[in-house]
Amino acid sequence: GAVVSQHPSWVICKSGTSVKIECRSLDFQATTMFWYRQFPKQSLMLMATSNEGSKATYEQGVEKDKFLINHASLTLSTLTVTSAHPEDSSFYICSASYRAGGELFFGEGSRLTVL
C-alpha cells in the first residue's frame, strides 16, 4: 500500500520557538493532504486541508497564523507550529489520498511536547 511518512516522530521544544513537521507521500502523488491533531485518549480533529500549490483550508477555530501549512510539492506538506506554547503539545498526524473517497494513508504521527 501507499506510504506516508512523518518527521520528526518526537520533538521537544521550548516555549516560544517554532517547530516544523514534515509529511511525505513516499510512493504516490498526493494533491491533497490533511493535518489532524489528537489529544490524549481522544479522536482526531481535522485542522486543515493542504492543497498542493495553493493555500491551505483551515477548519473553524484553528489559527492559521499559528499553524502554518505549506504544500510545496505533490509529495510534501509541512506544518509549522509557530511560537509554540505548552497547550500546543499534542500528537499531530497527517494523511494523504490520491483520489477522492479513496483510502486515507496516515503518517506515523509526530508527538510535540512544548516545555
Add this chain to the structure above:
Amino acid sequence: AQSVTQLGSHVSVSEGALVLLRCNYSSSVPPYLFWYVQYPNQGLQLLLKYTTGATLVKGINGFEAEFKKSETSFHLTKPSAHMSDAAEYFCAAGSGYALNFGKGTSLLVTP
C-alpha cells in the same frame, strides 16, 4: 456533512470472545465508511472500508463490518478476540477526501 457516533468509549472482552464495536453515521447520502486501528503513539492503520457494492466487508486481522443503510450503521466485528487486538478503534465517514472520525473505542482484551 457526516457525523460519526461510536457507542461505548471502552469495550472489554475476553480472549476468544466476539468483538463488536458499534458505529453509526448520520448522512442523507451513504458515505464512504472506514474503520481504523491505532496502537499507542502510532498513526492510524486501515482495517477495512466500504465504498460501494457488497455490504459485508472483510478486512485485515479477521475483522469485518457490515454496512446497513436502513440502520445507518457500520459495526465492526471479529469472531474471536486476540490479545494483540487491544488498541483504539476509529470509525470514519466521508464522501470526498476528508473524513469525519468518531471519538474512538478503546478495546481491552483480557486473558
